[in-house]
Amino acid sequence: MNVLVLALAGAVTVANIYFPQPLLEAIAQGLKVSQDTAGIIASALQIGYALGIFLIVPLADTANVRRLTTVLLVLTSGGLLVAAASPNIVTLIVATLAVSTTTVLPQVITPVAAALAGPERSGHVVGLIGLGLTLGSTFSRSLSGGVSDLSGNWRTAYVVAAVMTAALLPALRRTMPERLGAGRARLPYRKLLATLPGLLTSHREVVFSAFLGATVFAAFSAFWATLTFHLAAPPFHQGPALAGLFSLYGLPAALLSAYAGRLNDRHGPTVVNVWALGCIAASFALFAFLGASMAALIVGSNLLILGTSSSQVANQARLFVLGEDKVARLNTIFMLSSFGGGAIGSLAGAAAYSDHGWTGTVVVGVVFIVLTAGALVVERAMRVRGADSA
Template sequence: MPAPEHRTDHGRDHRNERHPHYSRATLWLLATIAGISVANIYFNQPLLDDFRASFPGSAWLIGAVPAATQLGYAIGMFFLAPLGDRFDRRLLILIQLAALGIALVVATAAPTLAVLIAASLAIGVVATIAQQAVPFAAELAPAAERGHAVGTVMSGLLLGILLARTVSGIVAQYFGWRAVFGASVVATIVLAVVVIARLPKSRPTSTLPYTKLLGSMWHLVAEHRGLREASLTGGAMFAAFSIFWSVLTLLLAGEPFHMGPQAAGLFGIVGAAGALAAPLAGKSADRRGPRAVISLSIALVAISFVVFAFSARSIAGLVIGVIVLDIGVQAAQISNQSRIYALAPEARSRVNTVYMVAYFIGGALGSAVASLAWHAFGWTGVSLAGLAAVGLAAWSHRRRRVGAASQAG
């Protein structure tokens, strides 16, 4: 038999044995899981006026609804996401989908604002399903295609983040805010059925008891310089992202635009370009290495804030800036995650937890800085704050020490 043909067949069989469940369909299912689950974190943001109308006696507490959701997400990331190393991720996804469906039903029928706040906290905790989907993709993929796999799933997650506000605003305008949560209940049930039918099981990589599993994350931070660097870089990049999106509504409400909150939500559709570019960024990380892609991403985000600085009265400038910003942030996110998943293959859920906690801390700080900058210095101050966050990301990314070359990436 011809030797080349034998080697080709053997290589194909060997790959299938090692990665039998890796397929485009599985990746897009994981992307859908990530997008639908994370969207629940952002559905309530355009609905605050509707909540105020439904619960006029508790209007002063309306802001607690999105705050409770974000707090719940942080809690879920820390306490639930690491379980993916200990248990079958498919089972964890199904359990969280069931819990999410219940929490959404409670939110849909909430008779008081207190019940809605409690349901929002629960929604945030269990919507961390996305943090099982991304490391699941890294586990299923061959090492040479890990960046592409992570990028594909992250594109679904980003679409969920960017389009949630738009979809929520449209549904609420015609059917009321309860219909938003009700529609999500239906989507969650359908998704659970598809997961049961199509998603493969994962192989746990740790036997640590739960408390030691959580404690081991500190050891991972201490052991892996690449994880510390990626976490700081990612957190700074998401801070820049949040600085822009936190005050866009305020900019559009004033001169010369006089646009309502729905206009800011529609910018999410523009930002979807970043999600569509995510798989390409993953492939580039596979070919050229993640560090090169991160360097380019930082440059793109810096350019976007320069564009923003000169676009205080220009919709076209804002649109261009949003596209460049989202492509840069998402390309950096995918490349950073590709790096950290290579550091400790047996602890992908835990390194992802460390990274994402830092990522959302950066986002929260960015939102706070944006508010201060807006009230003190206006749009110019916001643009400069964004550039400062990008500068921090560049500093973290460029820091090299003796021995750093031993780290992945």
């Protein structure tokens, strides 16, 4: 298994969810629609990705993974070309929904790679692939904006994305396995999806990791959902361009988060969760007491990115050792929970900022930090009680 190839593939495919964001203004002008109408594309990207995680990712537990990978890459590349040639906004929105649904390969690659690596190296592998996803989502916006500016046409960025996605086919056909387990019975599709609630209730680790994923990503999203408003207000008086640069400012944290995998393999996911929570708590302390300082916001955003990425690595690694036969479905549960938490955090952050300004954002973040800490304390108490009774 070539982990670097898988990390690169994750970076390229996850970029398909984020690269259209800087193009929305150009799309609105090119297709002669309002900014609000063009903004539907951003919503379609998130909706499609969530649908793909739920409807497609579980297939990796029983389907031919190599064939599934090939089909997803072909469909995604074709959808990007349709989007590039879209004559109107309706076609582009439909193509966007289709592309984001089929470009869930990162959520297939991660559990498959962890299962192939084994319990001893799963954290390290998840960390490296997570780094690829972070870099892909970070640089995709800059790349698509640059391509659009140089070519003078937003459609060129879609063509470039289609070519880059299709170029992964030869490498992934050699790298991805045919199946995760030899001789495993293939569940019918409906039964496969019907097993998701049972997995959530049959393993305490699943509930624990899903809850931590939701609360941590909620705090993360509360910050990013309101940062633009905060930077536009006194004392900064900055436009959205500066908020966009914060993803690049967070590059050091993204690189450091890869080491969370090694830390997980050495000390276990709970240690990484505690360390990640410390980073997130420190970030919101900076936001609370030095929120009017640009330097503090940059340092705090790095701590937040580092803590959130490390927490995700630990939570996924905890799940992927529960059984090779269900890693994709476990990842589906975790990612859907994280997405749900992120949506709640964004809404709560925006509402709190509207009523109470930056203080409201900080309070929302602290609430989710407290919930995360409470879950860690409860889990620790349950482990101690279990050890005593044994």
